[in-house]
């Protein structure tokens with residue numbers, strides 16, 4: 724174990740640029756991760772940056788292959804690992820919502836539903852949510868283009884991320900319920916917090932100053 728270096732799991736995709744910008748404000752230069760290469764590991768001073776799928780950030784941090792990571796609250800909730808989550812980084816704001824076709828025969832009414840068939844990338848959050856409302860969910864797991872499901876008859880409804888609402892609108896869907904509001908968070912491996920306390924503490928403190 725290298726107690727002097729910090730491994731950071733960064734999400735590929737839409738959160739990466741803002742994550743790198745945030746690190747930059749904290750005096751940490753992760754800009755090389757934005758270069759258009761196929762490289763997945765980058766080094767700057769005693770920091771190692773690994774580029775992973777957004778949904779995998781909590782996994783790398785939980786298993787200690789990364790000490791810290793940046794991930795959406797949606798993903799953190801879905802994976803459900805026990806991670807230390809000290810900071811809301813405020814960017815990447817979106818919500819996880821239930822949506823349905825604008826012309827559906829029986830509009831969503833959470834008080835009356837006893838069964839729902841939904842397509843989603845978030846099966847655990849979806850299952851927990853509907854069960855907590857006394858509704859039996861049948862969940863069809865998809866990995867993208869979830870808005871397509873009701874249009875082709877795969878499911879009546881979907882649970883997916885909404886930011887501007889453009890994707891829903893352009894596909895004739897409407898948002899009918901919000902399950903979770905999400906922003907990017909800093910997550911930390913609980914063991915690293917102890918074993919690397921001396922080098923992690925100043926980094927976390929600096930991050931807190933930048934956010935406040």
Ligand SMILES: Nc1ncnc2c1ncn2[C@@H]1O[C@H](COP(=O)(O)OP(=O)(O)OP(=O)(O)O)[C@@H](O)[C@H]1O
Pocket residue numbers: 734735736737738776777778794795796797798815816817866867884885886887905906907
């Ligand atoms: N439309 C959006 N607006 C704002 N934030 C979003 C939006 N969509 C997703 N996010 C946030 O960004 C995170 C990563 O989203 P992104 O689209 O890059 O990942 P993904 O779709 O899971 O990745 P991939 O396309 O590689 O499967 C999400 O977990 C969420 O927190």
Ligand SMILES: O=P(O)(O)OC[C@H]1O[C@H](OP(=O)(O)OP(=O)(O)O)[C@H](O)[C@@H]1O
Pocket residue numbers: 866867868869870883884885886887888889890891
């Ligand atoms: O409300 P909007 O601003 O339109 O954003 C919402 C869309 O953004 C995300 O999709 P993404 O671009 O990640 O593609 P995906 O379908 O592959 O998940 C999300 O899954 C929605 O489809």
